[in-house]
Amino acid sequence: MLMVFVMMKTYYSKSKRYTTIASSIDLIAMAKDGKFAAKNGEDKSAHAVNGVAASAVGKTLSTLIIAIRNTVDIGLKTISDALVTVTQEDKSADSTTPTDVTASGQ
Template sequence: MREVQKLVKQERMRKKSVGKLLGGQDKGEEAIAAAASATIGAVSGADILKAISVFGETSGEPTIQAAKNAAEIAAAKKDNDKTLDAAKKDAVIAAGIVLRGMAKDGKFAAKNDDKAYHAINGVVSSAVNKVLSTLTIAIRNRVDEGLKEINKVLGEIKEGEGSEVKTN
């Protein structure tokens, strides 16, 4: 039982530490990049898109500690050494990372010449790619559905023309 409690506590701490990735100073470390990678690896692109779609609006400048949804995580002011205390779900955290990663001035806490910089960029790229892949699949499926409907209607038109010609 204690081992389970210990694992649950470690999982909570991992999720909370991802907040440091969004900090103002170059505090991004490989351990934080690994925590973010684990968060993103635990969810699908569809989970991330759902978390993005259900967020509310942000007002003012939310803090990373109080951020509860993807928009607040993405828009949170850059506090040094702060952790994500309110956001509990991997999908919400990953969605916040994706939104910040796609934003024009979306920055993460890492020095350009640091090893963690490349690890953090890889994590963000992975999350964005998951979302874009899911969107691409959804678009393809919708286009396929539309083309099937068009073919069905064209088939009905051709059948109708053939029967009219025979009766005349």
């Protein structure tokens, strides 16, 4: 028997929105020859079970993709902010050091 669950919890605070995703796939089915079990001789129920399984997997993967994208976006924003700070520090160092003094060594 295969059991899986899809769970998504969203927490809100005053200033930020935090999303915590605990994800697994909710499929309760008995596997038989690599297929999900359904009543014998009923093709419709087999298609229904397979459809539910495919839908659960698709929704879970979509949720995970969104979570990964959000995490990458946060990381890229942090890198961008750090680069802006470094660039501004370089510009301020250039403006405080006259080029005459550094070129002549005095």
